[in-house]
Amino acid sequence: MNQRELANTTVRLMLLLLCLMLPAGCSPDTIENYPDRPISIICPWSVGGATDRTSRQLAVFLEQELGVPVNVINATGGRGVTGHSRGLKSRPDGYTLAVVTVELNMLHWQDLTSISYQDAIPVMSLVDGAAAVFVNNDSPFHNMQELQDFVKQNPGKLTATGTASGGIWHLALAGWLDFSGLDAEDIKWIPMNGAGPSLQELASGGVDLVCCSLPEAKTLYDSGQVRCLGVMAEEPLAEFKEVPTFISQGMSWNISGWNGLALPLETPQPIVDKVSKAVQKITSGESVMQGKTFPEFMRAAGLSTRYRANDQFAQFLKSNDQTLGKLLTSDAFAQMSSRGTGPLVFPGLLAAAICVILVCLGVQKKVHALAPDVSSDTVTKAGIVNTVLVLLCIVAYLLFAEKIGFILTAGAILFLLLWKFGTRWWMSALITVLFVPGIYTLFAQLLRVPLPRGIFGW
């Protein structure tokens, strides 16, 4: 393609992209303007789960109340550490809201993070999910007493799952065992990645019991594939009235998972107030969307809600933290996750396999076979310079993008590379000016994917 053809194509592209370029707002953030740009809600659990669905339902209503786009970002992993850290340690400007869950009061007791409820400004609690025990429909157990008797006689024989080791449902079941005078390890806990896979395992006959919340088991419960032996709540749940509580079976053991909305600690009070007011309007049923209120949507999804605003939520967090802390630091739990296949077994096996393979390769003298492509082309000095330049540019992006924003950093890097690789400077400038704002519009505005914001706001 010669220069003229390239110029023609570029002119055509320019006209096309001009239609796509929207000016990015560059006014500084003030409290009076809040909110004047999109808000992100950080959800620590994955898409499709109960917490995610709650976050997204709330986001849609908040968007209506606050008048700006509200996006949910799933920052998953680390049993909730990633999402909670990201949410609560983000810039306290009111544009990042954090969904907090019961793990906030558990992870720091388990030495997985230093973050606790004291790093959050509580806004509103949303869902309370009491733990429940499920069995497959062909199981011999029909109530908790039968289960307890069996475990007394056959410790260590039954298996259960519902979440990772040390997760809230594990705590629920092990806590019940401890409370009943049994050993916390009398039912073997198989760690799994959440309620969904756990229930499938139960239905397939891979485990004997599952402990999780009722809404998470709704589909299999409604179809009769699994039965519920009891729910660890004070009163039967409104959506599942026929399920007996543990209390009604003579065991006063309650525990629930929960989630709610919070803000990072240093967020200015006026912003906290604005957000709180909006959320209260939503949870009280004042906000209506498609003819339904938020509580109605939640009920339709089978999620049990319990709304505690600001101070009430703060008090709940404190007492919940202490309750869970007492459980987690008691003798019964101190040794829980230390038995079994350790964390270094698998990497150890892999390392051994790699050594074996390298030895075999060495024996076959094949390690140094160069790929045909690279050996036939020569590495030039100019090539090395260019490659190093590319590396430095990426590092420069990583260092500067947050401070001076995406458009300036990416623009500078693109221009530099284009020019250094041989394109004339005016053509490089043209391409840069077309593509960088175009990409910004595409990702940040059309697709609502976050891009670094610098001091100018873009």
Next chain:
Amino acid sequence: MESTFITALQNIASPEVLLVIFLSAVYGLFVGSIPGLTATMAVALLIPLTFYLDNLSAIAAIVTLEACSIFAGDIPTTLVRIPGTPSSAAYTDDAYSLTRKGLHETSLGVSLVFSVAGGLFGALVLILAAPQLAKVAFQFTTYEYFWLYVLGLSCAAIVSTGSRLKGALALMIGLMFSTVGLSEVHSVPRFTFGYDELFTGINFIPAMIGLFGLSEVFRNCLTSKTDEEVKQLESTVIAEGDHSLFKHLKPVFGGVPTQLWKRKFSWFRSSCIGSTIGMIPGAGADIAAWISYAVSKKLSKTPEEYGKGSLDAVGDATSANNSALAGAWIPALVLGIPGDSVTAIVIGVLLMKNITPGPAIFENPDQLVLVHGIYLTFILANLLLIPLGFLAIRSGSQLVRVPRRILMPLILMFCVVGSYSINGSYFDVWVMLGMGMIGFVLEVFAIPLGPVVLGIILGGQLEQTFVQNLTKDDTFLSFFNRPISAGLGIFCIALWLVPLVMPLIRKKWQSAS
């Protein structure tokens, strides 16, 4: 049953639904062809819209998006060697080799038609046999899953061109990378060196972008390919004055009819593999693509071409990954168990609209209409993919004509932005950078990249099932105590041992005779 079907047909034929399907198809093609944007992310972005749409439009949008984006992932795979979806990593080498020979449009044409064919097959399986096949989900416990992952990973290692040992090495490297972070099953951080960001481990999308895309950028720079002028390639030239439709269709669809006829049985086989793997919850298009590729290579009469630009390979793998998509809806609709991350979202959307997936929806007439509407959408979306995919191919192919000195910096920028956009995290860009350098080094030593990516993707689950099984029962023999797990287990072991043992047996025979 007939009446619900007719009602569903009438519902689909409404302008609103058709418009939604069309727009989702475009959106899906778009999202799929940009590396770093996944179908799951795109579907998650649609969720707020689903509140305003009626039931059928909402689900139809998601179905169309899925079907189109998984094909669109083949476009960057073929043109710039960055897999748009993880399932395209299986045939990246083949597709890109074809581009280098100037046959990118033929490759994409085959991709398109075989994708559509695979998708239609998957849809048929869903329509005709969903309730019966859903029960497969209840045959799979941690034991079966363990061997399934081993099978998928083994297939990736075995099919690599060149040394099988190097394929295994690549696999181990990928698995090692997957161990970085908080071990889900132990709740203990590994190899994080105190950095909080490493808790989540290494995300496979920036890793994939880095391994394939960035390393290619490095290679082009290092060997000064950026100075090259672009050669005019035969197949892309349209003679002056000849603007007939046929001339435009020929580069893309020219090779397709012969390919389809030649591979009619292997298409059927690949689609079966895809549907079977897809209907197992948690196993999806990526495993399906690799297994189909491996089977295809084993049964091929020209296995030496695999990895160097085999259209057979591309066709087989791509039909498998498309048919796997429809398979994932089988457990989702019939049992409410998600087959993959997209169906997990769909179940959430259905619950929000007061529809509980399960046997009940097949009995309730109103909900059955929706189910039939979903079936019809699958068929419609795949058919719509043909013209839209063709347009996408034609416009995407222009990329090949852009000089490398301009293309490389642009690709670099997309790599960086794509990696950042997954989680809005700089750490992912570091991962991409690191993986780019590692990918470059690996290719110097002729170590294949595909198994590395699959290792990163499946490593966590492989270890989890490993630990879960050992927790249930300490003995390794328990891994074989259920019929399906025993069968899969023996097959996997044979897969590795037979090629090692056969030469020895043959030698013994020869020395004996």
